[in-house]
Every structure is written in C-alpha cells, then in structure tokens.
Amino acid sequence: MQVNLLHPAHHDARPTANGDNTFTDLGLESLCAEVSEDPVIRDAVRAALAAPTTEPEVIRYRHTVLADCQAHPGVVHELYRIATQATEVKRRKVGPLHRAGGKLLLALEPLTELITSLRQLRTTCDRSGHVFRAAGFTDLMATVAAELDDRYLDSLETQLAAMDFDYGVHISAGLGPGAALAGIVLHEPVRRRRFGFDRRTRHAFRVIDEPDPEFDPVAKLRDRAVATIADVVHDAADHVQDFFRRLRTELAFYLGCLALHDRLSRTGLPLCLPTPHPAGTPRLRCTGLRDITLCLTSDQVVVGNDIDAIDRSLIVVTGANSGGKSTLLRSIGAAQLMMQAGMYVVADSFEADVHNGVYTHFVTDEDRTLSHGKLVDELARMSRIIDRIGPNALLLCNESFSSTSEHDATRIAEPLIDALLTTGISVIFVTHLYEFAHHRHRAAHPSDLFLRAGHHPDSTRTFRFTPAPPEPTSHAADVFRQIFDRAPNEPANPTRVG
Known part of the structure; x- marks a missing residue:
C-alpha cells in the first residue's frame, strides 16, 4: 500500500540536493535539533529540508495535508502512535542453522502482531478518517478501507492460525529433472483428529521411531x-512493516511542522504558508521575514525585514558591521528551503520561485593545518560549488573573498558573479567590498537589488534593511566605540580597568 502524504499518487518525485555546507551555514542543524525530542521527527524534518521539492504543486499538496494536521492533531498523533508501534515490532534474524519449523515460527510471531496493528489502523480510520479534507489523507483513508476490510484481515488471521500444522502439512509435489522435487503446492490443512483419537483423552499407542529426517x-x-x-510469511511481514515505516516517517514530518508552529506561535512570532512559484523567473518577496534559528535560540526580540526582489537575480547586501547582514542571509536561505519542504515560514508573508538547490559560500576560520592560506580555501570551496551548481539554483555568499585586498577581491568577484547570473543562477552577496559593490551599483543592471543595513543616529543598529546604494564605510568605528568606550583615534583611558 502507498502512503502518499508527501507526494500525490503516481507522482515521480524530483527532489534536489543542496550544497555540502548549506545546513551548517544556515543553522538548520540547530533547527532540526530544536524541533522535537523524537529522533524520527527530527530526521523526517531534516530529510525534507535536505531534499526540497522543485514543484510548486507538490508544495501546495503538502500545505493541504499540513492544514488537516493542524485542524486534527489528535487523530494524526494516534495514527503516528500506531505506525510507531508497528515499526518497532521485533524481528528476529534467521540463521542458516535454524530448522524450517523454527524459521516459520520466528516469521509468524511478528506478522501476527502486525495484523493487530493493521486492525488498529483500520479502526482509527473508520472512526476518524471522515474529518480529513486533503487529498493525501482522503486517498490514504480510501486505501485502508479498500485493502484492509474485515473479511481480508479475518482471512489473514485464519491462514496464520492454520500454520501451526498440528495435524501435519498437506502438500503435493511432483518430480522434475533429475528426479528432483518440483511443483510443491501447500494445501489447506485437513482439520481432523489423527487416527480417530481425541488428543484430550488418555488413549495412546506407540509407533516405531521415525527415521532420521536427513535421510x-x-x-x-x-x-x-x-x-x-516461512520465506513468504517473512516477506509479508517486511511488506507490512515497510508500509508502517513510511507512514510513520511521513506523519513525522508534519508533526515536526506542528511542533515548530506551536513553539513559535506561543512567542507571538508570525508564521505563514509561503507561496511558491515555478523556477525560471526570480520572485522573492516577503514581509516580516525572520531568521528561524535565531527565533528558536534567542531570548531577544528578533526584527523582521521586508524585501521586494521581484525580477531581481542578484541581491547585494552592504552596510554597518554587526548590522544583521549574515542573519538576513540565513533567514532568506532557511525560508527558501522551508518553503520547498512544504513547511511554515517565520514571516508575515513569503513568496519565491523554487530553486534547484541552495548553496552557501560563507567566510570560515583559517585552515588549522596551515596547508594553505584562507584565500586558497575560499577559491577551492567556490570551485567545488561551481562543479555542482546549475541553472535555477540559489547561491548565498557571506563575505566571500574578504581574505584578500579589496582590489583583488573585486577582480575575482565581478567576472564570477557575471558568469553565475548568465547561467541562470540567483545570487545573494553579503559584502564589505565597497569597490565591487560601487562598481556594480554604477552599472545599474535592472536585475540587481542593493540593500543596506540601517542604524540610528546614535549608531545603534536597527537590523532593518532598505534599498540603498553601498557606502564607503562599514561603520566599524561604532563597534570599536561600543567595545572600548572610545573612538579608534582617541587615546586609551589609563584609569579604565578591564
């Protein structure tokens, strides 16, 4: 039986892959760790984020299933409990030394338990399945009703009960080539008392010893x-348990979405179901977008941002140090992947075109092995990305090539970004490279958008971004003043301790 809660029936899923460092750079490992204490739920959410779908209709399909889960969480939890219980039915391994009777016994025990789980599933679907409206759930309810009716389950239990072979095995066979056994057929057991004696009486008789079974x-x-x-029964148990395993995994994804929704909504953060658009035309637009990892891990108020980047394939983010540029970049990347997984996004509204993978090129620490310099490491990582990235992908760059001089970094970044954009790759470039940003802004490409981090007159950061040309300063002096309580050109206060 098929589950089809993540994809429509008879649909060929076309998931895509992300960059090697995307999860770490965007803080998604922390998100998965925070979503639930249940490892199955964590793994299901992680798998959906790691292989996002590129089809808007699949995303909308998941949204309808998620809406049903939101409306009827109790039924979903009960289905998950049944699936978990069935998945955890113990299966003992059969070794080559097991006799045929022992193999059959080891196969019958778990299948008998699994049939009990099938009955529980059927009962729950009969009792509560009518509440669902999403195609994913209604198809599942129809499948359970059609394939797990009482007559079928009763016949399964009858057949399993007959496999105790208390009255012998009723089989027929013929001879094949070389006088080998062939055409073995198992017949329905003959239910009769052996030799006319009732085993409940004390009547008995002795027979000669049976010959050695080996001969x-x-x-x-x-x-x-x-x-x-025994092999047939074992395969049947595999089939049933595999169905429950898929049911548990797909339900786990939605339960993870519900857990995130409940946790974030309790803190008053906005959540929305994003609007996906087909790949090919940049469609990024959002209001109140926040970095979900920061929302989950910080006690401070997280500022939301509005972005209108319709028809913009390059976004250059500049502005003051410690102004939230990296946080903005992570919030966009995480929201993109969450949208393509079919999840809620932490924003008042969010819409974007789907991408064939999200790749990240973030500044890293110096190579501890001292085998090469930082610039070499940056170029090597970018080379690996270019080897994998393709059209309609999204590349997020955070202070790329900042390890060399501004002039040299500009000479590297300009042709690289031109080539990426020509290939059909969208780029968001967070940078302090004024020369590069200034040259690009002066070129006035219609597909470029320049955002700048804001600050108050007293130099405190607003953490909000507005369309604005790049500035020649990143206001590092403000950060220096906050830490050392003086301007960089002022002498140190000898009376200041610490």
Whole structure:
C-alpha cells in the first residue's frame, strides 16, 4: 500500500540536493535539533529540508495535508502512535542453522502482531478518517478501507492460525529433472483428529521411531515446503512493516511542522504558508521575514525585514558591521528551503520561485593545518560549488573573498558573479567590498537589488534593511566605540580597568 502524504499518487518525485555546507551555514542543524525530542521527527524534518521539492504543486499538496494536521492533531498523533508501534515490532534474524519449523515460527510471531496493528489502523480510520479534507489523507483513508476490510484481515488471521500444522502439512509435489522435487503446492490443512483419537483423552499407542529426517525423503519434502512458507510469511511481514515505516516517517514530518508552529506561535512570532512559484523567473518577496534559528535560540526580540526582489537575480547586501547582514542571509536561505519542504515560514508573508538547490559560500576560520592560506580555501570551496551548481539554483555568499585586498577581491568577484547570473543562477552577496559593490551599483543592471543595513543616529543598529546604494564605510568605528568606550583615534583611558 502507498502512503502518499508527501507526494500525490503516481507522482515521480524530483527532489534536489543542496550544497555540502548549506545546513551548517544556515543553522538548520540547530533547527532540526530544536524541533522535537523524537529522533524520527527530527530526521523526517531534516530529510525534507535536505531534499526540497522543485514543484510548486507538490508544495501546495503538502500545505493541504499540513492544514488537516493542524485542524486534527489528535487523530494524526494516534495514527503516528500506531505506525510507531508497528515499526518497532521485533524481528528476529534467521540463521542458516535454524530448522524450517523454527524459521516459520520466528516469521509468524511478528506478522501476527502486525495484523493487530493493521486492525488498529483500520479502526482509527473508520472512526476518524471522515474529518480529513486533503487529498493525501482522503486517498490514504480510501486505501485502508479498500485493502484492509474485515473479511481480508479475518482471512489473514485464519491462514496464520492454520500454520501451526498440528495435524501435519498437506502438500503435493511432483518430480522434475533429475528426479528432483518440483511443483510443491501447500494445501489447506485437513482439520481432523489423527487416527480417530481425541488428543484430550488418555488413549495412546506407540509407533516405531521415525527415521532420521536427513535421510527421510518425506521429511525433506516437508521441510522444504515449510521453509518456503516461512520465506513468504517473512516477506509479508517486511511488506507490512515497510508500509508502517513510511507512514510513520511521513506523519513525522508534519508533526515536526506542528511542533515548530506551536513553539513559535506561543512567542507571538508570525508564521505563514509561503507561496511558491515555478523556477525560471526570480520572485522573492516577503514581509516580516525572520531568521528561524535565531527565533528558536534567542531570548531577544528578533526584527523582521521586508524585501521586494521581484525580477531581481542578484541581491547585494552592504552596510554597518554587526548590522544583521549574515542573519538576513540565513533567514532568506532557511525560508527558501522551508518553503520547498512544504513547511511554515517565520514571516508575515513569503513568496519565491523554487530553486534547484541552495548553496552557501560563507567566510570560515583559517585552515588549522596551515596547508594553505584562507584565500586558497575560499577559491577551492567556490570551485567545488561551481562543479555542482546549475541553472535555477540559489547561491548565498557571506563575505566571500574578504581574505584578500579589496582590489583583488573585486577582480575575482565581478567576472564570477557575471558568469553565475548568465547561467541562470540567483545570487545573494553579503559584502564589505565597497569597490565591487560601487562598481556594480554604477552599472545599474535592472536585475540587481542593493540593500543596506540601517542604524540610528546614535549608531545603534536597527537590523532593518532598505534599498540603498553601498557606502564607503562599514561603520566599524561604532563597534570599536561600543567595545572600548572610545573612538579608534582617541587615546586609551589609563584609569579604565578591564
């Protein structure tokens, strides 16, 4: 049976991959760790973020399922409990030394438990399935009703009960090439008292010892038939448990979304279901966008930002040091992946075109092995990204090439970004490189947008970004003054301690 809570039935999923460092750079590992104490839920959310869909219709399909989960969380939790219980049914390994009867016994026990779980699933769907409206859930309810009716489940239990073979194995077989057994057929057990005696009475008789099964052709036939039955039962248990495993994983993703929604909404943060657009035309526009990792880990008020980058394939972010540029970059990247996973976004509104992967090139620490310089490391990481990135992807750069002189960095960045944009890749470039930003701004490309971090007259940061040309200063003196309580050109206060 199919689950189809993440994708429509008969749909060929086309997930994409992200850059090697995307999760770490965007803080998504922290998000997954914060989403739930249940490792299955954490892994399900992580898997959805790591392989985002590129099809807006699939995202909207997930939104409808998520809305049902939001409206009926109790039913979803009950389905998840049943699926978890079935997934955790113990399966003992069968070794080569197990006799056929032992193999069958080890296969029958878990399948019997799994049939109980199927009955629980059917009961829950019959009782509560009518509350769902999303196609993903209604299809699942219809599948359960059609394939797990009482007659079918009763017949399964009857067949399993018959496999105790208390009255022997009723089989037929023929001879194949080389007088080998062939065409073994298992027949319905004959339910009768052996030799007309009732086993509940004390009547008994003695028979001669049976020959060694190793040399008894009838015993060999029986063991071969029973071993075949054991394999069939084992495969059936695999099939049922695999269905419950997929059900648990897909429900876990939505439960993770609900957990994030509940946690963030309790703090008064805005949450929205984003609007996805087809790839090909830049459509980034949002209001009140916040960095979700910062929202989950900080006790401070997180400032939201509005961005209108419709038809803009390059966004250059400049402005004051400690003004929130890296946070803005992370918020856009995380929101993009969450949208393409089908999740809520921390914003009043968010819409964007889907991308074939999100890649990050963030400034890193110096190479501790001292095998090469920082610029070499930056160029090597960018080379690896270029080897993998393709059209309609999104590249997020945070202070790229800041390890060399501004003139040299500009000579590297300008042709690189031109080539990326020509290939159809969208770029968001956070930088202190005034020469590069100034040259690019003067060129007045219609597909460029320049955002600048704001600050108050007293030099405190607003953490808000507005369209503005780059400035020749990053206001580092303000940061110096906050730390050392003096301007950089002022002498140190000898009376100041610490």
